[in-house]
Amino acid sequence: MRAYFGRRYTISASHRLHTDALSAEENRATYGKCNNPHGHGHNYGLEVVVAGAVNPETGMVVDMAALDEVVRSRVVNRFDHANLNLDPLFVNRVPTTENLSRAVFALLKDDLPAGELERVRVVETENNFFECEGE
Amino acid sequence: MIYLTRRATFSASHYYWNPAWTAERNEQVFGRCANRNGHGHNYTLEVTVAGVPDPVTGFVIDLKGLKGIIEREVLAAWDHRHLNLETPEFAEAIPTTENLAIAAWKRLEPAVTTAGGARLSRVRVYETPEIFAEYRGEA
Numbered sequence: 001m002r003a004y005f006g007r008r009y010t011i012s013a014s015h016r017l018h019t020d021a022l023s024a025e026e027n028r029a030t031y032g033k034c035n036n037p038h039g040h041g042h043n044y045g046l047e048v049v050v051a052g053a054v055n056p057e058t059g060m061v062v063d064m065a066a067l068d069e070v071v072r073s074r075v076v077n078r079f080d081h082a083n084l085n086l087d088p089l090f091v092n093r094v095p096t097t098e099n100l101s102r103a104v105f106a107l108l109k110d111d112l113p114a115g116e117l118e119r120v121r122v123v124e125t126e127n128n129f130f131e132c133e134g135e
Numbered sequence: 136m137i138y139l140t141r142r143a144t145f146s147a148s149h150y151y152w153n154p155a156w157t158a159e160r161n162e163q164v165f166g167r168c169a170n171r172n173g174h175g176h177n178y179t180l181e182v183t184v185a186g187v188p189d190p191v192t193g194f195v196i197d198l199k200g201l202k203g204i205i206e207r208e209v210l211a212a213w214d215h216r217h218l219n220l221e222t223p224e225f226a227e228a229i230p231t232t233e234n235l236a237i238a239a240w241k242r243l244e245p246a247v248t249t250a251g252g253a254r255l256s257r258v259r260v261y262e263t264p265e266i267f268a269e270y271r272g273e274a
Contacts, residue, residue: 003233004269006259049269054237057153058164059229064266065166 004118005061006049007068009076014041015084015095039083044097045123046075046104052115066113074107097124101132109134138256139195140183143205145214148175149230152219173217179261180209180239186253196253204250208242232268236260240270 016039017031027035034040048071052061079087084095089103101122109117123129150173151165161169168174182205186195212222218230224238240258247255261267 001237001270002273003236004271005233006267006269008265054231054233057155059151059231059234061233061268063164 001054002051003054003061004049004051005064005067005115006047007064007071009046009048009071011044011046011076011080012041013044013079013082013084014039015090016040017094017096018085019094039085042124044079044100045121045129046071047119047121047123048104048108049118049121050112050115051118055114062112062114070111070113071108074111075104078107097122097128097130098132101130105132105134136185137188137195138183138185139198139201139253140181141198141201141205143180143182143202143210144177145180145210146175146177147213147216147218148173149218149225150174151229151231153229173219176262178213178235180205181257181259181261182239182243182255183257183259184247184253185256189252194252196247196250200250201247204243204246208246209239212242232260232262232266233270235262236268236270240272244272 016036017034018027022030048067050062050067054061079100084090084100087095090099093099101120104122105117105120108120117134119131119133121129121131150171151168152161152171153164156164182201184196184201188195216222218225218235222230224241225234228234228238236258239260240255243258244255247253255272257269257271259267259269
């Protein structure tokens with residue numbers, strides 16, 4: 001039977017929303033406070049959902065310890081307590097949470113220990129979150 | 136189509152053990168969850184039904200009715216119980232969060248269908264705030 005396993009992690013990181021494609025005024029108008037030159041930070045919540053058949057021997061879609069190892073080594077350790085703008089993935093891409101959710105999806109999708117990546121949700125604050133389903 | 140979700144909580148104990156395996160294999164795969172003395176969680180159950188709002192009442196389903204279904208079909212059987220030792224579906228199956236989501240679906244689906252109006256769309260079980268499993272009735 002196909003079921004879904006979800007796991008939540010946290011990442012604390014800083015970023016600044018700014019693009020060289022816009023003037024200073026346009027950046028300020030588009031990104032508001034998020035364009036502050038020295039950046040700011042969030043405690044991001046990261047929710048990873050894996051879909052797959054429930055293994056009849058273990059009752060599991062995916063082994064949680066194995067999933068943790070992949071998510072921590074590929075994503076959490078990369079971004080936690082880091083400045084997202086300095087990551088090579090964001091050299092030419094604004095580190096909005098939309099783009100962060102896409103980056104996390106791409107980093108995980110081919111390396112899961114079992115099942116398929118269904119969805120990545122990144123919670124920026126308690127009032128906003130962003131999802132990528134690989135579309 | 137509108138999706139409506141009702142949340143409920145229950146507390147239960149369990150352990151993970153496959154009797155076809157050696158003790159070493161069980162401990163290797165399931166870690167601390169293989170401790171045969173068991174351990175427990177405060178589970179959260181989220182039940183989502185889908186339907187078109189009734190033109191007279193505006194309801195997809197009567198929430199009091201759905202609450203009663205959840206209490207009768209799931210909480211009465213699982214709340215403050217040892218899942219391995221006291222619930223028929225886990226006499227043999229391992230009470231992982233995935234299997235709890237599937238078993239909760241099987242308990243709820245006939246009653247939701249009988250209530251009329253809405254169909255069961257999704258069952259999500261949180262074992263902790265950081266871990267959940269979901270079943271959507273798929274084969």
